[in-house]
Amino acid sequence: MRELTNLTISQAHQGLKKKQFSALELCRAYLNNIKKKDKEIHAFLTISEKLALSQAKKVDSLLVSGRPMPVLAGIPCAVKDDILVEAVKCTAGSKILENYIAPYDATVIQKLKEQRVVILGKTNQDEFGMGSSTENSAFGPTKNPHDLTRTPGGSSGGSAAAVAADECVFSLAEDTGGSIRQPASFCGAVGLKPTYGAVSRYGLIAFASSLDQIGPITKTVEDAKIVYEAICGKDPKDSTSVESKFPISNFQFPIKNLRIGIPKEYFIKGIDPSVEKIIKSAIKKYEDRGAKIVEVSLPHAEFALAAYYIINPSEASANLARYDGIKYGFSASGKDLMEVYLRSRGQGFGAEVRRRIMLGTYALSAGYYEAYYLRAQKVRTLIKNDFDRVFQKVDCLFTPTSPFPAFKLGEKTSDPLSMYLSDIYTVSVNLAGLPALSLPCGKVSNLPVGLQIIGQAFNEHKILSIAETFEKL
Amino acid sequence: MLTQKEVQHIAKLARLGLTEKEIGKFQRELSSILDYVERLKKVDVAKVESTSHSLTVENVMRKDQSFKFDKKLLDGRLKVKKILQ
Numbered sequence: 001m002r003e004l005t006n007l008t009i010s011q012a013h014q015g016l017k018k019k020q021f022s023a024l025e026l027c028r029a030y031l032n033n034i035k036k037k038d039k040e041i042h043a044f045l046t047i048s049e050k051l052a053l054s055q056a057k058k059v060d061s062l063l064v065s066g067r068p069m070p071v072l073a074g075i076p077c078a079v080k081d082d083i084l085v086e087a088v089k090c091t092a093g094s095k096i097l098e099n100y101i102a103p104y105d106a107t108v109i110q111k112l113k114e115q116r117v118v119i120l121g122k123t124n125q126d127e128f129g130m131g132s133s134t135e136n137s138a139f140g141p142t143k144n145p146h147d148l149t150r151t152p153g154g155s156s157g158g159s160a161a162a163v164a165a166d167e168c169v170f171s172l173a174e175d176t177g178g179s180i181r182q183p184a185s186f187c188g189a190v191g192l193k194p195t196y197g198a199v200s201r202y203g204l205i206a207f208a209s210s211l212d213q214i215g216p217i218t219k220t221v222e223d224a225k226i227v228y229e230a231i232c233g234k235d236p237k238d239s240t241s242v243e244s245k246f247p248i249s250n251f252q253f254p255i256k257n258l259r260i261g262i263p264k265e266y267f268i269k270g271i272d273p274s275v276e277k278i279i280k281s282a283i284k285k286y287e288d289r290g291a292k293i294v295e296v297s298l299p300h301a302e303f304a305l306a307a308y309y310i311i312n313p314s315e316a317s318a319n320l321a322r323y324d325g326i327k328y329g330f331s332a333s334g335k336d337l338m339e340v341y342l343r344s345r346g347q348g349f350g351a352e353v354r355r356r357i358m359l360g361t362y363a364l365s366a367g368y369y370e371a372y373y374l375r376a377q378k379v380r381t382l383i384k385n386d387f388d389r390v391f392q393k394v395d396c397l398f399t400p401t402s403p404f405p406a407f408k409l410g411e412k413t414s415d416p417l418s419m420y421l422s423d424i425y426t427v428s429v430n431l432a433g434l435p436a437l438s439l440p441c442g443k444v445s446n447l448p449v450g451l452q453i454i455g456q457a458f459n460e461h462k463i464l465s466i467a468e469t470f471e472k473l
Numbered sequence: 474m475l476t477q478k479e480v481q482h483i484a485k486l487a488r489l490g491l492t493e494k495e496i497g498k499f500q501r502e503l504s505s506i507l508d509y510v511e512r513l514k515k516v517d518v519a520k521v522e523s524t525s526h527s528l529t530v531e532n533v534m535r536k537d538q539s540f541k542f543d544k545k546l547l548d549g550r551l552k553v554k555k556i557l558q
Contacts, residue, residue: 346490377523433527
């Protein structure tokens with residue numbers, strides 16, 4: 001039998017059902033792995049050992065009773081630190097929330113708890129999700145398990161590294177402009193960003209509300225499917241959530257009927273030639289099996305990053321106004337209320353968060369609103385229209401997830417704009433609200449490369465099936 | 474290029490205390506990002522509607538509820554700083 005810390009969800013589920021090991025043994029194996037490896041990797045901010053052990057014991061007593069077990073029962077998972085787990089510290093990677101204890105469960109956590117998952121802890125991230133390397137965490141960076149001198153990507157670097165280092169079976173993360181897909185790509189994991197509205201965000205610490213989505217990071221496509229099915233659906237507590245009309249289970253897309261769109265704007269200068277080679281050979285594999293490859297154009301793609309870096313900071317500046325030194329966590333003293341605000345926010349937020357709050361405040365301020373924010377939202381319409389148009393001709397789009405593999409720690413920290421450019425292939429998907437998945441499809445020396453598969457809104461079943469095909473090619 | 478005065482003004486609107494050194498740093502960094510964003514001016518948006526959400530959203534109301542909070546509870550109430558001068 002394989003090592004306990006090397007199992008997929010269904011393998012672990014089978015093992016539990018056949019009583020090859022207990023949920024407690026499985027949980028302890030992961031906790032031990034975390035203790036052994038995480039000093040070096042730093043994927044976790046909080047380890048919820050007591051919670052995990054008590055959840056595992058409950059699963060074992062259910063197993064004894066012989067009742068049917070949900071597929072996620074007893075499966076050890078990790079949760080990004082911007083998703084609330086009742087009575088567990090929740091910092092979103094920020095000093096301003098360093099002592100914040102979540103007073104309730106996010107809907108996704110409630111759903112996972114109903115399935116009796118085991119929650120091992122909370123994972124590191126760029127502060128409030130702002131970053132592409134996890135170096136903007138107030139609690140120190142996470143390292144890439146494939147090469148400890150490199151970043152795991154971001155902002156969900158902890159969630160991706162935890163999966164890659166076998167510190168959990170799967171993790172939950174959140175994606176605002178690529179924060180699930182890019183770290184999944186850098187760490188060689190599968191990352192699914194669902195359609196905007198497909199998964200409830202109740203209990204997610206808000207970053208940019210028209211873009212944020214919760215999704216899984218897993219070892220296989222099948223696992224991503226299992227977790228997505230468990231967490232999706234309309235929630236009365238999230239007004240943006242929608243019930244998808246497409247069932248996921250057992251949907252199979254015959255490869256002979258598959259039309260894959262290749263956006264020509266995504267294969268231009270700036271892409272690492274070795275990444276381009278790997279992506280093209282993945283496309284070729286589908287073509288060899290009978291898929292039709294169609295070159296398509298997304299003419300406004302070149303404006304996506306600029307529109308994103310207006311819309312995202314604008315929404316963030318409004319969402320982060322709540323951290324005033326009064327209502328939550330960190331508070332600095334001052335001679336009057338204004339000074340309390342200035343000092344709490346000045347000292348409590350890191351550099352990137354302050355940069356985005358400043359940028360957003362500027363873009364929304366009197367005299368600039370139309371020139372920046374409103375214009376960016378109009379460009380967003382054009383970006384969405386581009387996708388709508390190409391999806392009349394193709395079933396999905398294939399692109400690289402990132403123009404390059406994992407970069408070195410410290411390589412991009414001194415130049416914010418160069419960090420922003422690592423999101424160039426992922427942000428349009430959030431602007432248009434589409435589902436997309438990053439799939440490991442090769443390596444540049446020892447560094448994983450991810451293929452991004454983009455689908456039409458609420459077509460998760462299609463992109464999951466298309467991705468699963470690749471694992472079998 | 475943003476002026477130092479503009480940076481100070483934005484920081485005050487955003488309630489962010491900045492040191493002198495940070496004002497200079499933010500001036501350079503914000504200006505370089507705004508230069509990049511300039512490219513949006515090349516797009517003809519005259520007849521384009523804006524998109525705030527990728528799907529149509531409707532407001533949903535719920536009852537206000539209170540939750541147990543952290544340690545700073547006094548007789549079941551939360552202790553905060555003075556906010557009225």
